[in-house]
Amino acid sequence: MSEIRPDADGVQPLDPAQLNTYFVLLESVSLLQYQLEQQLRADGGISYVQFELLARLADAPGPLTMTQLADGVVYSRSGLTYQAGLLEKAGLITRSPAPDDDRATAVALTDEGFALIRRILPGHIQLVRHLLFDPLSDNDLQDLGSIMTRVRDHMRAQPPRSAAARKRRAPAPGAAPVKD
């Protein structure tokens, strides 16, 4: 990607090292996630998103509300309702009225949901280790963890990230959406 030079317009001084790092980062994670999703579907019959939701519930000390469950996942609330419907139908989670707030829904793992996570997690971790950590030293692991933690905290601090009704920037002139 080194030949794209927006600074040919004098607009942006572009650091090739940054651009390269950015592209490699996105490419690697895309590859990783694709492989992981294949395995999750094959071994557990679930998507990566569903795995994330189940893992989040498994990690929590108790039931979570839909809002808590959505937090950290980028989805719209309706998207979460959709996924929760699938997981509930599959017997992996339950939804029940939350005790303290009658508007809220308490989402909890069933025994089967727990069993599923426990069954697929070892293979999942093994694959992560195989694909992500095998070519890295312990030092790399520390560095990567430290770096991405700072990035995440920075991004989480930045925007009003749960602002669902946040105003979108108006499309730039001449930016017709690419659609049918």
Next chain:
Amino acid sequence: MSEIRPDADGVQPLDPAQLNTYFVLLESVSLLQYQLEQQLRADGGISYVQFELLARLADAPGPLTMTQLADGVVYSRSGLTYQAGLLEKAGLITRSPAPDDDRATAVALTDEGFALIRRILPGHIQLVRHLLFDPLSDNDLQDLGSIMTRVRDHMRAQPPRSAAARKRRAPAPGAAPVKD
């Protein structure tokens, strides 16, 4: 995620640092990509995938075949045909018969496609810098680039990644897909 302990079954010795790093990596990139996609849609009316395709073409010395264009992007060929159709309809690329191989299609950016990339890229890079690199030192940048380059090369070397007809592992017993 530190409380998930598959090794409670004695199956996998689990390194919490690895698990944490893995989750933070995926979470950060997910957040980053979401923000970038918002901007691309707002400023250029294109999705992240479409941006990748256009950027790949802009970076190439000349036209690419569909297969070359698909390489590095995880998509099926039909998915690429679909996206190419959208981009062509939008006047951003052209498809014409390849000169040397009559089976192949030569994909090239139009002037408008080039103009779009040149118009969008500065803001894109600015956002990447703002979200990804602002909290990082020059040293972090080097480390991250080095680490992810090794990861990518490792993953690209591993599987017969272009093996479209690769056999899927059979679903594990009791792994009913979570669907309607």
Next chain:
DNA sequence: TATTGTTATACTCTATAACTATA
């Protein structure tokens, strides 16, 4: 009024298989 969650709906995207044409 604001918040929680669901529903209806439309749309985007992806994957599979069948198909054509060329190597």
Next chain:
DNA sequence: TATAGTTATAGAGTATAACAATA
């Protein structure tokens, strides 16, 4: 026979807005 690409089709996933119920 194998490869390049398209098409048809079906399904998964997502987003928007309208809605009901509670705080």
